Amino acid sequence: MAQRKVGIKDIAARAGVSISTVSHVINGTAPISDEVRDRVIRVARDVGYLDRRKNKGTIASLRKILLAIPQDAMPENDVNLVSWTILSTLMQESESRGIRIVVHEIDHADAFRQVPEAARAVDADGIILVNDDRPALLKEICNSKIPAVLINGEDPEMHINSVTPGNRFAAQKATQRLIELGHRRIIHLTWQGRRTVDRRLDGFHDAFQDNGLDIDGAITLIAEGYEPRHAEAAVRDWLARHPDLDGVTAIFCAADNLAFGAMKALKSAGLTVPDDVSVMGFDGVGLGELHVPALSTVIVPLDEFGSAALELLESSANADSKKRAARRLELGCEVVTRASVGPPPR
Structure with missing residues (x-):
């Protein structure tokens, strides 16, 4: 007789939590404490459930993300409306998935290794880098082996994943x-x-x-x-x-x-x-x-950058240990003609 596959009901019983809690952890649909999340993930891994879900790309692997931002793109900067919009929707999307965001302000005078060091210091599952596409920084993040995504920047050498407009x-x-x-x-x-x-x-x-x-x-x-x-x-x-x-x-x-x-x-x-x-x-x-x-x-x-970055980061976190090629996602844009444009004067 074929062995019955273990489901979330079994994981809930072994982890000592409710079925809904297991569902939230696996699908990333609500904030769950680190201790409970780690316990559920550990049980899911031990019974083989985690591997099955990872093969389908449906496991929510992100618990905590380091958000690395230059000072001029910080939320309190009221001039950079593009970054403000991207960050606002990223925060909302992360909250809905139960992902904690830890903000790290990039000091351009700092050594490039400080971004991956900051990610390790807070035990982050990944890095989201906004606007800063200096080659040395991207190479340092790539060498750290921490899953990472660059938002609104360009990485010609394709060190890490990126999301950018076309x-x-x-x-x-x-x-x-x-x-x-x-x-x-x-x-x-x-x-x-x-x-x-x-x-x-x-x-x-x-x-x-x-x-x-x-x-x-x-x-x-x-x-x-x-x-x-x-x-x-x-x-x-x-x-x-x-x-x-x-x-x-x-x-x-x-x-x-x-x-x-x-x-x-x-x-x-x-x-x-x-x-x-x-x-x-x-x-x-x-x-x-x-x-x-x-x-x-x-x-x-702009409101799609956050979810796109999280999906790329999730995909990288779920990938097996072998090196995987970086992905560049370009989002389509629309030209809208309003009152500021007309035919040239005669």
């Missing part, structure tokens, strides 16, 4: 939308220091090349940073040097924050959006729709 193709689509409206000289307002932002510049150039347009019409303007004040200063300076606009009829910004600053500079110069200059953003933060005029932008599914 930056290049989305930027190409946004620029294509402007070209279809008749714009031929367009400024791409951006800033330096982020690979993800560089991909948006690549997409901007792709659209000109795809349409056989003179690449001289694709003008790059570099702001000091991503904040609205940086964009306002960059556009104000460019307008001082080009009071006749030099044929430019649109500005495609690498972030909504830059678009807000650009529109302020245009208004200060007596120019109207979109009658004189159209403005397109990138990110889709909530303020864009409330802006006057409402901001045309690339809508990034």
Whole structure:
């Protein structure tokens, strides 16, 4: 006679807990104390139940995660609305799965090994790294063998898993939308220091090349940073040097924050959006729709980053001991045309 498979009822009896508690531990559907969770997992492993569930990829292996964040992406930073939205939904998703988040602020002066050391110090099951894609840091995390996911960053060497917008193709689509409206000289307002932002510049150039347009019409303007004040200063300076606009009829910004600053500079110069200059953003933060005029932008599914990162981390934690190739997940983006974009002036 075939031996009966052990189920959660048997695990509950052996662990001295309720069936619902075992279900919450296995499925990650409610916060459970570390002591009870460890006891349930230990029993599930001893009776072979854990292996069966892992083979199906349905075991909730994450109990505690180290969330490593640069200071400018911390929740209390009211300028970086993109990171704020990503972190907010990540926290909500983690809470619903019963996963504890331990925040570690990254000090760029620190040694790179301090992130994996911090994860070990709190006995974390994995690391979620936000925005910081410095190669040395990614390599150090990879060498630590701790499951990890990079959110909103780019890892060309594929050291660890990552979740990012489809930056290049989305930027190409946004620029294509402007070209279809008749714009031929367009400024791409951006800033330096982020690979993800560089991909948006690549997409901007792709659209000109795809349409056989003179690449001289694709003008790059570099702001000091991503904040609205940086964009306002960059556009104000460019307008001082080009009071006749030099044929430019649109500005495609690498972030909504830059678009807000650009529109302020245009208004200060007596120019109207979109009658004189159209403005397109990138990110889709909530303020864009409330802006006057409402901001045309690339809508990034910011509320999906948290669940996608947790699923990648869960998958890595459930993988067997052999080395597994890193996965890069790019999320599709949508271009939304609002009042800030129109045809070029006659």
